[in-house]
Amino acid sequence: MPVAVPLPELGQFNYVPETKENIDWADLITLDFSLYGTPEGKKQLAKTLVEAVRVHGFFYVKNFNISQERVNRQFSMGKQFYELPLEEKLKYVPDLDNGAFNGYTPAGRRILDTESGLRDRIEIYNLPKFDGFFTHNHPAVIQDHLAEIEEFAKSLHTEVLDPLHVLLAIALELPEDYFLKIHDYSRKSEDHFRYMKYSKYTPEENAKLGRIWGQGHTDLGSWTLLFRQPVAALQIRHLQTNEWKWVKPQDGTLTVNACDALSFLTGGYVRSTVHRVVAPPKDQEHVDRLGVLYFSRPNNDVKLETIKDSPVLQREGFVKNQFEESGNPVPTMEEWTFAKQKWQRTNNKVRGDPKYETAQILPGFSEKVYA
Template sequence: MSTTITETIQTQSDTKNYDQYSLDKLSPYVHPPETKAELPWSELVTLDLEDYDRPGGKDRLAKQLEHAVHHVGFFYVKNFGIDQKLVEEQFTLAKNFFELPVSEKEKYEVNYAAADYNGWRRPGRRLQATTRDNIEMYNFAKFTKDFEGKYDHPDLLKAHLPEIAWFQRTLHSNVVLPLLRLFAIVLQLPDEDYLVRQHIFEEKSEDHFRYMLYYPRTEEEWVAADYGKKGGHTDLGTVTLLFRQPVAGLQILGEDGEWTWVSAQPGTITVNLADTISHLTGGWLKSSVHRVVAPPEDQREYNRTGLLYFARPHNRTVLEPITDSPVLEKAGVKPRFDQLVTMEEWVRAKQTLQLNPDIAAKRYAESGDGTVEVLAGFRDKKYKE
């Protein structure tokens, strides 16, 4: 499950000296201590991807996944072929990026109106009448020809684009594609590459790699934000990969209607299924409902830093249920849209709501039933607090 660097990302570093941004000159990221609080932790399966290429390994892993992908939507993977030192380097780059002056970061701010997620998203954008969010992020589009030259980056990141690009591509090849083959086995598809062919890295899609930061809040701010309890949501893509970080906050809504906490397992990536893979299976593969709430009191003083990768199908993919799966046929799944919808249309519709909270609030208010139509009859809703 290893990948080597096979290409060099050409950047302005060919003509500019970025020596001041070498890793040995950057302030290293230090993980906060883990909580000592006793919390209701989620019981999640852990897939060992070292087993993937062994005889019978894919079938064993698929068997492990069956319950998780249909009923839970969350699991862990380990032994995914990226040395922990390289993971820590990405945390260090994230830390140093977020410490840049706002005047530098805002040069790369996302285009909210166009529902374009790539670039810097500032914290403090209003979510509710009484509070503002405490989330800052930076998204990298795929390093492919479709996005070449479209997005600029601060010098700190330009100095490390080859490593960032390798990291992004390796996550796709080492984690996303094997998981898609395992999903195909679970669905009993005649071709285990069925889903892989909708997620070829070089094809145009909106996959992205993210640095993310949740800032601490005062008790008064947490009260105003209702401790994050209103933040239940599903992701819009195929799968989301979240690297292990110790500050607790991520919670899953179970089939029993209760929220449980996701623990920080050493050496793992937390994986959650998202809307698109659910659309492609008529809801049989579960798009997990989750939220990030106030950390336990012994961790509330710390930043919560995240490294994430969001995998999505090609933009041209039509989001209708797979027709040659005995599992889906037996379940009698139906399309989730009133008309044919492409991935590109779905991304634009859902990201418009995510990036423009005023639009989302207006449309929720107009519906009056706690739901909002995203596109072609498919509705999102507010989840249990």
């Protein structure tokens, strides 16, 4: 339920119109959580979820019991944060080169085009999970609304992530609380809530970048939740065809993708989907793109080894992941998080650099980055 105190005025957040261009949208499926209340509905949703994480890669969730008004307020908070002077935002930069990520990441840390010297224009503000393990200073625009942000972030667990974990357990013929236990909110994990801004380039600059703002990659946790953003820029690499497809913003939905940790835990049965961010269509190229996201991760002490208790994984032969096959030590979620974050922060991310295209993150695992 929303917080029961009067909410400070945030101003209106105005969404831009959706593109009218004819672009190649991905054909994604939708999980309707209005079916979640019955055993039959859960079974149906679990079957749909398997198709989503094995065939399509990304999917939508609707009827998840979080009002659009509450979502709009989060976009307004993100907008207000990014309107702060740069010198104020820079007070909240963590030790990025050593893998820290909570706080502010300024734009311009990556060269996207060596000839022109164009750099990324991506700004990030991450808020750690409200589990009592993290202390963090925030600018007033965030601090003054922290109770509301905490309530909103926790509602993403109860209304979205917990049901997804139950459905995945049902699909794998595990006890329904299997994934709930390893994603216990009260235990330390690196979940975080994010306001993210992509500032626009000119048409001429986009041409120099090949219209690619962020190279293809996978996310490192369990699930990523993305609230509807009408500025089209997200593309996925389809699991079956390997073609790049645009992800269409759908009213009243969350866009969700499964990530590395679930792929490791299921021996590759759940697939961590490659995705990227590109320049918007021409009729949206003139505006900035603001995103509100949530990144879910298993508890820090969870070892990323294949689940041995799932009859489904045993029957279908998903019994080892890359770490187990390599013979190297299997990392915990905490070790994987900071190893991948540090790799992402410190590698020379210039298009065409072979060190960037394929790079070792931990023994037994190399990640390829897709243009």
